[in-house]
Amino acid sequence: MxxxxxxxxxxxxxxxxxxxxxxxxxxxLASAPLTSDPTYEVRVPDFTFDNFQAILEHxxxxxxxxxSLLLSVGTALLVVALSALAAYALSRxxxxxxxxxxxxxxxxxxxxxxxxxxxxxxxxxxxLGLIDSQLGLILILSGGLLPAAIFMLKDFMDxxxxxxxESARVFGASPLQIVAHVVVPLVRPGLATIAVxxxxxxxxxxxxPYLLLSDVEKQPAAVIMYTLYTEGGQANLRLLSTFGLLxxxxxxxxxxxxxxxxxxxxxxxxxR
Amino acid sequence: MAAIELRRLTKVYPGGVKALDALDLVIPDGExxxxxxxxxxxxxxxxxxxxxxxxxxxxxxxxxxxxxTSVQPGGRDIAMVFQDYALFPHMDVTxxxxxxxxxxxxAKAERHRRAGEVAxxxxxxxxxxRRPGQLSGGQQQRVALARVMATQAQAFLFDExxxxxxxxxxxxxxxxxxxxxRELGVTTVFVTHDQAEALAMADRMAVMEAGVIRQxxxxxEVFQRPANTFVAGFIGSTPxxxxxxxxxxxxxxVAGCAVPVPxxxxxxxxxGEKVVYGVRPEYNAYAPKPADGSSEGALAGKVVIVENxxxxxxxxxxxxxxxxxxxxxxxxxxxVGDEGFAAPRRDRALVYRDGELVTR
Ligand SMILES: Nc1ncnc2c1ncn2[C@@H]1O[C@H](COP(=O)(O)OP(=O)(O)OP(=O)(O)O)[C@@H](O)[C@H]1O
Ligand SMILES: [Mg+2]
Numbered sequence: 001m002x003x004x005x006x007x008x009x010x011x012x013x014x015x016x017x018x019x020x021x022x023x024x025x026x027x028x029l030a031s032a033p034l035t036s037d038p039t040y041e042v043r044v045p046d047f048t049f050d051n052f053q054a055i056l057e058h059x060x061x062x063x064x065x066x067x068s069l070l071l072s073v074g075t076a077l078l079v080v081a082l083s084a085l086a087a088y089a090l091s092r093x094x095x096x097x098x099x100x101x102x103x104x105x106x107x108x109x110x111x112x113x114x115x116x117x118x119x120x121x122x123x124x125x126x127x128l129g130l131i132d133s134q135l136g137l138i139l140i141l142s143g144g145l146l147p148a149a150i151f152m153l154k155d156f157m158d159x160x161x162x163x164x165x166e167s168a169r170v171f172g173a174s175p176l177q178i179v180a181h182v183v184v185p186l187v188r189p190g191l192a193t194i195a196v197x198x199x200x201x202x203x204x205x206x207x208x209p210y211l212l213l214s215d216v217e218k219q220p221a222a223v224i225m226y227t228l229y230t231e232g233g234q235a236n237l238r239l240l241s242t243f244g245l246l247x248x249x250x251x252x253x254x255x256x257x258x259x260x261x262x263x264x265x266x267x268x269x270x271x272r
Numbered sequence: 273m274a275a276i277e278l279r280r281l282t283k284v285y286p287g288g289v290k291a292l293d294a295l296d297l298v299i300p301d302g303e304x305x306x307x308x309x310x311x312x313x314x315x316x317x318x319x320x321x322x323x324x325x326x327x328x329x330x331x332x333x334x335x336x337x338x339x340x341t342s343v344q345p346g347g348r349d350i351a352m353v354f355q356d357y358a359l360f361p362h363m364d365v366t367x368x369x370x371x372x373x374x375x376x377x378x379a380k381a382e383r384h385r386r387a388g389e390v391a392x393x394x395x396x397x398x399x400x401x402r403r404p405g406q407l408s409g410g411q412q413q414r415v416a417l418a419r420v421m422a423t424q425a426q427a428f429l430f431d432e433x434x435x436x437x438x439x440x441x442x443x444x445x446x447x448x449x450x451x452x453x454r455e456l457g458v459t460t461v462f463v464t465h466d467q468a469e470a471l472a473m474a475d476r477m478a479v480m481e482a483g484v485i486r487q488x489x490x491x492x493e494v495f496q497r498p499a500n501t502f503v504a505g506f507i508g509s510t511p512x513x514x515x516x517x518x519x520x521x522x523x524x525x526v527a528g529c530a531v532p533v534p535x536x537x538x539x540x541x542x543x544g545e546k547v548v549y550g551v552r553p554e555y556n557a558y559a560p561k562p563a564d565g566s567s568e569g570a571l572a573g574k575v576v577i578v579e580n581x582x583x584x585x586x587x588x589x590x591x592x593x594x595x596x597x598x599x600x601x602x603x604x605x606x607x608v609g610d611e612g613f614a615a616p617r618r619d620r621a622l623v624y625r626d627g628e629l630v631t632r
Contacts, residue, residue, distance in 0.1 A: 166325050167358035171372040171423065172346025181371075185362040 029248070032241035039237065051242040060216055060224050061243055067134070068220035069250070071209070072202035074138040079145050079198045080191050086146075087153035088183055092162070102151055109147035118211060125212050132214045140212065141202055149194045156190035157183070192262040196254060203251055221247045273458055274336030274349075274426040275301045276322060281331035283314075283321050283483075291317040293483040294331065299461060299476075304453045306470035307463045309480035310506065315463040318480070319429050322461065323352050336426060346375075351420035352429040356436065357412050359404035365391065365415050366400045372423040390418045394452075410441045417452065428453075430462035434469060446473055467507055471495060479503045496620070497536070501548060501627045510553045510586055513596055514624070517549035524549055524623070527594035529571045534621035537630045541623065548624040555620035556598035558587055559613050560606055570615040571596050575606045589614055 024042055032038035033052065034045035055061045090098060121140060122131075130136025164186065168178045184191065206222045213219055216227075225247065228239045276299040283292040291314040299305045307315045320326045322333055324345035332341045340348045351372070359368050366387050367374075373383035391400060394414045404412055413433065420428055433449065434442045450473045453460050464470050470477045471491040478488045479502075487499040498504035504512045517524040519541045524531050526549050533541060534549075541547065562570055573591035585605040589596045589612055598614040606612055623630045 161356065161358070163354045163356055163358040164360060166345075167352065167354055168360075168371070168375075169325070170323055170345045170350065170352045172375045174346075177375065181374075182360060185360075188362075 029241065029245055032237065033245045037238075038241055051238045054239060055242045055246065058228075058239065058243075060219070060227070061221075061239075061246075063217060064219055064221045064224035065246060065250075067218060068203055068222065068247075071134060071138060071141070071220050072199040074134075075141045075145065075202045076195045076198040078138060078142045079149050080195050082142070083146055083149035083153050083194060084184065084187070084191060085179070086150045087157050088179060090150065091154045091157035092165075102147075102154070105147035106151050109144055115207065118207070122211060131212060132218065134213070134218055137209060137212050141205065141208060145198050145201060149198065153187065153190055153194060156187050160186050189262045192258050196258050199254060200251055273301050275299060276427055276459060276461065277334040278318075278322070279332040279334065281318075281321060281333065282329045283317055283326060284329045285317075291483050292321065292328075295483070295485060297478065297485065297488070299459060301459055302457045303459055304450065304473060304475045305459075305461045306474035306477040307461065307480060308465065308467055308470040308477055308506075311465060313480045314483045315465070315480060316431055317483075319352075319431050319461060319463050323350055323429055324348050349426045350429055351423040351425040351427075353416045353420055353431065353433050355432045357404075357416040359412055359415055359419070361404050364401050364403055365396060365407075365418075368404065368415055369396075369418045369422050372419065387418070387422060390421045391415075393421075394418050409437050410445060413437065413445060417449075421456070425458070427459040427461070430460065432463055432465070434464070435466070442469075449473065468509065471507075479506060481506075497622065497629065497631070498550075499629050501550070501624050504550050504622070504624070508552055508554075510581075510597060510599065512550050512552050513556065515549045515594060515596065517547050517623070519543055519545045519547060527571060527573075527596065528592040530568070531571065531616060531621075532569055532618055534616075534623055535619050536621075536632075537623035540630050540632070541625075545625070547630070548627075549616075549621065550624060551616040551621040553586060553597040553599045555617040556596070557615045557617065558589075558598040558600045558606070559615065560610060562613050569618075570613040572611070572613050575608050575610045575612050578605055578608060587612065587614075 028040075028042045031042055031045045034047050034049075035043060036046055036048045036050060038051075090102065095101070125131045125136055125140065128136070130139065160183075164182050165178050168182050173181065203220075204222060205220075206226070209220050210223050210226075213223075216224075221243070225240070225243060228236045228243060230236045276297075278295055278297040280294045280296060281292055282290070282294050284290050295318065307318060309315055317326060321328050322335075324333075324340065324343060324347075328341055332339055334340070335348055335350065360371065363371070366384055369391050370378075370383040370387035373386060378386070388397075388400065391397060394417060396411070396414055396418060399407060399411060399415075404415065407415065413436070416433075434445050437445055446469060462473070471494075474491055476488065476490055477494060478485045479494060480486065481502050487494055487503045489499075494503065495507055498507055498512070501514055504514060515526050517526045519525075519533070520530065521543060522533050522538075524533055524547070531549070559570075562568075562572075571589065571591045573589035573596060575587055576590045576595075577586075577588040579586040579588075581599070583602055585600045585602065587598050587600050587606060589598065591614075596614055600606070
């Protein structure tokens with residue numbers, strides 16, 4: 001009996017420690033922006049809004065959030081549109097070596113936007129005149145995300161029955177009509193998943209914009225975050241915590257919205 | 273409305289499966305035609321090739337007087353109901369029924385009006401705002417029918433349209449479908465592997481085996497005079513007795529007994545020839561004693577099994593180690609172990625030589 005109780009106590013202590021490990025940073029993120037002089041400790045805030053005032057006055061903070069939005073939404077749209085078309089084709093047309101192609105793409109993609117390809121990517125952007133261009137950045141980020149997106153969506157499309165499309169075909173629908181009227185509505189939860197995943201990915205990406213954008217006015221929030229230092233070279237905790245909070249809110253909101261509206265499913269399957 | 277004609281239609285799937293083998297078939301305008309056969313014999317393939325969802329490897333498909341072999345499905349002026357109905361789950365009944373009209377660019381108000389009309393004919397008025405997931409199987413089937421009716425196509429193709437319904441509903445839907453086809457007069461081809469369905473609904477039917485048609489005819493012809501032993505064994509709620517026989521003058525020696533040569537084969541058999549004697553259990557009259565005192569013309573044996581079929585019983589006799597079945601009306605069924613006699617009806621029994629019906 002005592003062994004059981006002790007075991008339980010040990011178990012719950014372990015859970016509590018683990019929980020604390022994850023909650024304390026979140027608590028800090030929630031309390032520090034409302035504290036006049038935040039440190040690395042979690043303290044009861046004195047509910048001041050000075051820090052928000054300071055962020056509003058920061059010349060790059062708010063514009064960078066807008067830049068993040070532009071980059072992530074742009075990339076998500078491009079990735080969803082292109083991966084939906086590619087995944088549909090790959091799912092419905094028999095190509096020799098199709099699976100090998102998909103795996104090769106997936107493997108290569110992890111290299112393409114990774115650190116290893118930094119130098120060639122930079123060179124490529126320079127040659128194409130896409131350096132310091134948000135459009136160029138969107139294209140490159142999309143290129144990195146596409147293979148995985150196609151891979152996930154193809155799986156999704158494989159599991160939706162073909163008879164819907166065939167039925168539309170017999171009624172005379174063109175391939176584009178079939179995609180628009182039948183396929184897209186059927187795989188909507190999959191598209192939502194891909195969109196959210198792409199937004200979250202770009203939102204948190206530091207390396208690519210840092211590398212490819214030189215104009216500070218075009219930089220997204222992830223890069224601006226890095227510049228929030230005091231004159232003395234210390235991390236400016238007042239600005240950092242407040243900006244960090246503003247930076248995370250949109251992603252959380254988006255997640256809640258999409259999850260409520262569509263639910264997340266990485267595997268397709270229409271309930272029939 | 274249009275006739276459908278298939279000329280030496282062949283379909284070989286990648287990988288080498290020959291699903292249709294030089295198949296010839298003419299389905300006249302307005303006919304309700306059933307395709308029947310065991311699983312994997314190529315029924316669905318045939319239907320899909322007529323629809324254009326599979327491209328023919330050889331031969332031609334003619335609808336009306338137009339060769340449509342290389343025409344896309346949408347250009348063939350046909351409509352198809354799939355086994356799972358393929359109603360779009362994200363559209364309500366109105367939009368589903370109106371979808372073919374949407375493809376034809378009919379204005380929204382007009383197509384909704386026409387969808388409403390067709391649906392009303394099938395008793396769907398009160399379900400127009402529901403999605404397929406909120407309908408019962410029978411209602412879904414009617415929506416699928418409404419949708420093909422809305423196309424006003426030249427021919428309808430149905431792939432096992434009733435197989436998703438439960439037994440009770442299936443009977444209702446069967447009657448309904450037949451009545452509807454009568455009224456519309458549209459050439460209709462439907463696939464089924466339920467022979468009762470084919471016999472009950474079709475004007476004419478084809479029995480397929482391994483990509484070829486083994487018999488075409490009216491349900492009565494196919495039931496009463498199967499053209500070969502394959503069809504004979506396939507059609508009928510209880511399979512036909514197919515017994516090895518030897519010709520002895522104007523009698524046949526079957527399982528050690530002598531039975532008269534059936535009317536259909538009279539004068540067509542050579543003495544000593546080895547043939548197969550066929551008689552349906554329904555046409556095999558059972559009696560506990562030989563009819564007019566002698567056992568002549570009957571198969572004498574011992575009852576081994578009695579199965580209840582509802583209004584009748586299926587009696588299995590062991591006749592000198594050969595199994596013979598007969599159907600006995602309720603109330604006069606024997607007990608297991610009884611001696612019994614089965615007298616085949618001479619005007620209904622058939623003879624097969626090398627698997628083919630011997631007939632004039
Ligand atoms: N896409 C395909 N690729 C290769 N072979 C196929 C394909 N579709 C069907 N077949 C083969 O063709 C033959 C005929 O198949 P089909 O689906 O037409 O049979 P069916 O008569 O409709 O059977 P069931 O009653 O089971 O539906 C089968 O041997 C099947 O394995
Ligand atoms: Mg089939």
